Amino acid sequence: MATPTFIPLLDKASGDDLLSSATRITPVLIPSEQSDRITSIPKSSKYYVLVRDDEGLDKAISYLDNGASAIFASLNLADSCISAGVPSEKLYAVANNTDIPEDILKNVKGALINISNTASTTQLPKPKVTFYLDESKALPSEKTVAELHSSRSAIVIPLSQLTNESTSSSKLNITDAFLAPITTDRPDGLFATIVSSYLHGGKSLGLCYSSKQSIEESVRTGRGVYQSRKHGLWRKGETSGAVQDVVKIELDCDSDCLNFEVVQHGTGFCHLDTPTCFGQLSGLAALEETLVSRHQSAPEGSYTKRLFNDETLLRSKIMEEADELCAAQSKEDVAFEAADLIYFALTRCVSKGVKLADIGHALDKKAAKVSRRPGNAKPKYLQEAQAKNSPAPAPSTTQQPQPVQSGSEMIKMRSTKLDTVSPEERLQLLRRPVLNSGAMIERVRPIVEGVRGKGDKGLLDFISKLDKAELKIPIARAPFDEPTIQQDVKEAIDIAYDNVRKFHIGQMEKAPLVVETMPGIVCQRFARPISRVGLYVPGGTAILPSSALMLGVPAQVAGCKEIVLATPPKPDGSIAPEVLYVAKKVGASAILKAGGAQAVAALAYGTETVPKVDKIFGPGNQWVTAAKMFVSNDADAQVAIDMPAGPSEVLVIADKSANAAYVASDLLSQAEHGVDSQVVLVTVGLNEKEIADIEKEVDEQARKLPRVDIARVSVSKSLIVSTGDVKTAFDFSNDYAPEHLILHLEKASEKVELVENAGSVFVGEFSPESCGDYASGTNHTLPTNGFARQYSGVNTLSFQKHITSQELTKEGLDKLGPVVVTLAECEGLRAHANAVRVRLGLQPPK
Numbered sequence: 001m002a003t004p005t006f007i008p009l010l011d012k013a014s015g016d017d018l019l020s021s022a023t024r025i026t027p028v029l030i031p032s033e034q035s036d037r038i039t040s041i042p043k044s045s046k047y048y049v050l051v052r053d054d055e056g057l058d059k060a061i062s063y064l065d066n067g068a069s070a071i072f073a074s075l076n077l078a079d080s081c082i083s084a085g086v087p088s089e090k091l092y093a094v095a096n097n098t099d100i101p102e103d104i105l106k107n108v109k110g111a112l113i114n115i116s117n118t119a120s121t122t123q124l125p126k127p128k129v130t131f132y133l134d135e136s137k138a139l140p141s142e143k144t145v146a147e148l149h150s151s152r153s154a155i156v157i158p159l160s161q162l163t164n165e166s167t168s169s170s171k172l173n174i175t176d177a178f179l180a181p182i183t184t185d186r187p188d189g190l191f192a193t194i195v196s197s198y199l200h201g202g203k204s205l206g207l208c209y210s211s212k213q214s215i216e217e218s219v220r221t222g223r224g225v226y227q228s229r230k231h232g233l234w235r236k237g238e239t240s241g242a243v244q245d246v247v248k249i250e251l252d253c254d255s256d257c258l259n260f261e262v263v264q265h266g267t268g269f270c271h272l273d274t275p276t277c278f279g280q281l282s283g284l285a286a287l288e289e290t291l292v293s294r295h296q297s298a299p300e301g302s303y304t305k306r307l308f309n310d311e312t313l314l315r316s317k318i319m320e321e322a323d324e325l326c327a328a329q330s331k332e333d334v335a336f337e338a339a340d341l342i343y344f345a346l347t348r349c350v351s352k353g354v355k356l357a358d359i360g361h362a363l364d365k366k367a368a369k370v371s372r373r374p375g376n377a378k379p380k381y382l383q384e385a386q387a388k389n390s391p392a393p394a395p396s397t398t399q400q401p402q403p404v405q406s407g408s409e410m411i412k413m414r415s416t417k418l419d420t421v422s423p424e425e426r427l428q429l430l431r432r433p434v435l436n437s438g439a440m441i442e443r444v445r446p447i448v449e450g451v452r453g454k455g456d457k458g459l460l461d462f463i464s465k466l467d468k469a470e471l472k473i474p475i476a477r478a479p480f481d482e483p484t485i486q487q488d489v490k491e492a493i494d495i496a497y498d499n500v501r502k503f504h505i506g507q508m509e510k511a512p513l514v515v516e517t518m519p520g521i522v523c524q525r526f527a528r529p530i531s532r533v534g535l536y537v538p539g540g541t542a543i544l545p546s547s548a549l550m551l552g553v554p555a556q557v558a559g560c561k562e563i564v565l566a567t568p569p570k571p572d573g574s575i576a577p578e579v580l581y582v583a584k585k586v587g588a589s590a591i592l593k594a595g596g597a598q599a600v601a602a603l604a605y606g607t608e609t610v611p612k613v614d615k616i617f618g619p620g621n622q623w624v625t626a627a628k629m630f631v632s633n634d635a636d637a638q639v640a641i642d643m644p645a646g647p648s649e650v651l652v653i654a655d656k657s658a659n660a661a662y663v664a665s666d667l668l669s670q671a672e673h674g675v676d677s678q679v680v681l682v683t684v685g686l687n688e689k690e691i692a693d694i695e696k697e698v699d700e701q702a703r704k705l706p707r708v709d710i711a712r713v714s715v716s717k718s719l720i721v722s723t724g725d726v727k728t729a730f731d732f733s734n735d736y737a738p739e740h741l742i743l744h745l746e747k748a749s750e751k752v753e754l755v756e757n758a759g760s761v762f763v764g765e766f767s768p769e770s771c772g773d774y775a776s777g778t779n780h781t782l783p784t785n786g787f788a789r790q791y792s793g794v795n796t797l798s799f800q801k802h803i804t805s806q807e808l809t810k811e812g813l814d815k816l817g818p819v820v821v822t823l824a825e826c827e828g829l830r831a832h833a834n835a836v837r838v839r840l841g842l843q844p845p846k
Contacts (some may be wrong), residue, residue: 003129005026007027008028009028009156009158011034017164019040020042021164021222023047024248025178026045029044029047030049032052035063044247044361046069046071046094048071049063057084061084069090069185071087073093075100078094078108081609082104086370087449088262093105104600110128111124113130116136117138118132123153130154131156131245132156137169139169139172140155141172164220173216175216175220176212178215181255191209191257192256193209193210193255193259195269197261197285198263199288199290200356203281203355206269206270206277206278208227208234209225209227209228217233223246224246226260237266241266241453241458242268244270247792251412284342287346288346297466307344310717314347318463321337324341325340346505351436353439366479377525410695411703411712411715413695414716418721418728418732432678441626443623443624447597451601452604455607455608456608459610460596463593466595467593469569471593473609474602476590476591476593478588480588483577484577485578489578490581492775493585495775496549498774500776501556503778504553507795507796508527512527515604520810521806521815522807525805527797527802528800528801528802529558529559529561529804530560530615530801531560532560532562532615533555533564533615534616535552535563535564535617536603536618537551538568545579546780547619551565551794552585554799562589563590564589567592568595571767573593595624596627601631604616612639614640616631617798618642618781619781620645625645642781643791646784647677648673648739649740650669650670650679650739650740650741653682653726653741655747657746658745660694660697663694663702664701665768666762666768667681669773671702672707672714673710675714679719680718681719682733683721684724730751735757736786737783737787739784740782741758741762744764759784759793760772760780778793779792779793779794817836820833821837
């Protein structure tokens with residue numbers, strides 16, 4: 001990089017806000033005694049460390065290994081660093097004059113010279129860089145900063161002498177210092193400004209112009225602000241939502257042009273909604289954008305979706321492509337195989353929320369290290385590589401061909417015997433696929449904030465982009481049009497509605513709880529409905545009127561005053577007629593025609609047309625789940641959620657009395673939900689043939705399903721756990737805490753008492769999970785991902801809150817009052833005690 005305009009010196013009196021501004025425009029010099037503040041430096045910013053002599057060589061090198069761009073060391077310590085092999089570009093000598101020994105000077109990037117005033121500056125021999133620290137602590141002028149910069153030098157200014165406010169006699173505006181040497185030949189005084197993408201390796205997004213005012217605001221706020229030649233100050237994204245976070249601002253080598261390196265949000269930099277003013281991205285940047293988009297919205301069953309959901313498949317492909325790259329010889333083959341490997345490796349990165357910029361930062365950090373490991377291969381890989389490079393034996397004429405992965409391969413679960421695994425391996429069996437909730441929340445943040453900030457306009461934009469429907473109004477109010485649905489479907493919904501309603505009415509409290517805790521003291525607890533509730537009904541790979549029933553009926557039974565149902569619309573903007581029919585039956589007051597995080601945000605914050613709710617219910621994909629978690633943790637939203645959620649799951653316990661066909665059908669009823677569905681079979685005393693009979697049924701039944709491709713993927717990741725007795729089986733199930741637990745056991749009803757953790761239990765061979773999903777009466781909105789250890793499924797009480805009251809007579813207060821006074825005064829809360837004293841006529845303590 002070019003010589004900085006100036007170097008801020010972090011001192012004790014400087015605050016973090018100004019430090020943030022400084023890191024956007026220049027490296028910061030950090031005295032080692034303040035090294036704890038290095039964590040305040042963004043990973044994208046450069047910093048130097050001023051090392052004390054007494055810290056020694058090892059400590060000096062550790063600063064470089066941990067990310068410092070360079071260290072500043074005394075002549076003695078610099079000499080030790082040179083002897084230890086510290087690269088010259090990472091080392092500056094600290095001296096009181098320019099008389100630095102030649103053997104040190106030739107092995108450092110430059111020097112920090114302590115001077116008594118800026119008038120006493122002299123230069124190191126070119127091309128060495130000279131930094132000056134004025135020990136008189138006099139405030140330098142912009143002219144001094146510019147003159148030193150023109151001679152490949154820079155002044156070190158204590159950060160406490162800088163400010164984001166106007167320059168004064170005691171403080172220099174930090175942007176004025178940065179821009180001191182800048183020049184322009186434009187009559188309007190504006191500066192040509194290149195805008196580039198931090199996330200895409202400096203890819204140029206476009207050209208615009210800046211003024212001192214716009215640069216000052218960018219430095220202070222960290223947002224992209226420019227100067228329009230026609231419209232004045234241009235705060236990028238102020239109206240479109242495509243805002244920018246400024247990572248750093250640089251002057252070019254001639255000090256007549258600026259580069260803003262930014263993180264671009266929203267649709268892109270260009271007003272034509274393209275990522276750049278020069279069209280679309282290409283190469284690795286384009287691949288990353290594509291994978292991020294596919295991670296958000298790839299269709300179920302697609303290959304990319306499989307890669308994101310099946311870590312075993314992705315791991316295998318990475319290892320396969322790495323092996324093929326190592327085997328490639330020609331230039332074309334190496335390029336071809338490297339492209340494949342990069343594709344799968346970047347898929348892995350995107351699945352974990354890692355960007356190309358994060359990889360670049362990791363590379364920079366590795367490159368900055370001075371200490372190096374030998375870099376030898378691990379024995380396992382070394383032996384494999386040696387074996388592959390050895391001459392191969394002639395192929396056997398009796399060798400059988402390996403089976404090809406195809407649709408003809410048996411749809412089969414993985415198997416393990418519980419008594420053969422270690423405690424660590426047992427824990428792995430209990431684990432669901434890891435979801436990076438933090439990364440997902442960051443992905444939904446722009447959507448949630450876009451709806452919150454722009455209301456209906458933002459919501460309609462996301463409905464257009466993500467739900468693929470063009471709407472003028474996002475919500476329909478009751479009364480709704482009468483939907484046209486098949487008579488048999490209507491009758492089925494009516495029966496399911498009656499059963500679910502009957503069971504949930506049974507959960508209502510018949511009367512308030514009344515307890516007389518002492519004579520004259522009556523405490524009560526009574527239920528009241530949550531006034532406004534939002535019910536999210538998924539509509540991705542299947543239409544789910546059952547979810548509308550399971551959420552709408554208890555809300556109706558509980559007496560909620562406003563029920564807003566949210567569900568993704570069809571491309572023409574209509575709602576599935578089956579869902580609409582349920583909405584009418586449960587008395588929904590409105591239907592929000594939106595899905596995903598945009599629907600959750602609208603329910604949480606409200607818009608011009610969408611009413612804000614007090615609690616959000618319902619299952620959904622990881623975008624919905626992340627959005628629910630986001631808004632429930634935002635105090636401004638003041639909204640609760642039903643429970644954390646994840647992919648649907650079932651655990652079946654089966655013994656020798658189980659019907660193989662029934663067991664297989666229960667496993668597949670859950671496996672067809674999605675490729676990330678979790679399916680576990682725990683067998684009790686079954687031999688290999690009996691397990692094989694179940695596997696055969698799974699394969700045969702799956703092939704007859706219209707969603708066989710989804711089942712094929714989810715079943716391949718599913719698990720058969722063999723146990724020897726009922727207790728061991730239930731111990732495993734209780735540790736797993738499944739959403740659905742199905743008992744294919746002899747005298748199954750007697751085994752229910754062994755259940756400690758489960759969302760809902762299906763007892764016996766004639767109780768398929770499907771009945772609970774649709775019409776038996778229990779609720780199918782249940783805790784997943786092991787949360788059955790802490791959460792109940794949705795029920796009538798989920799839509800109510802409990803309020804307590806207490807009523808004391810004079811006699812009751814006479815008995816209890818002295819106790820309250822004693823406890824209140826013990827805690828030092830005299831006013832609490834006084835509220836009792838004034839009623840009892842007690843004198844305050846002296």
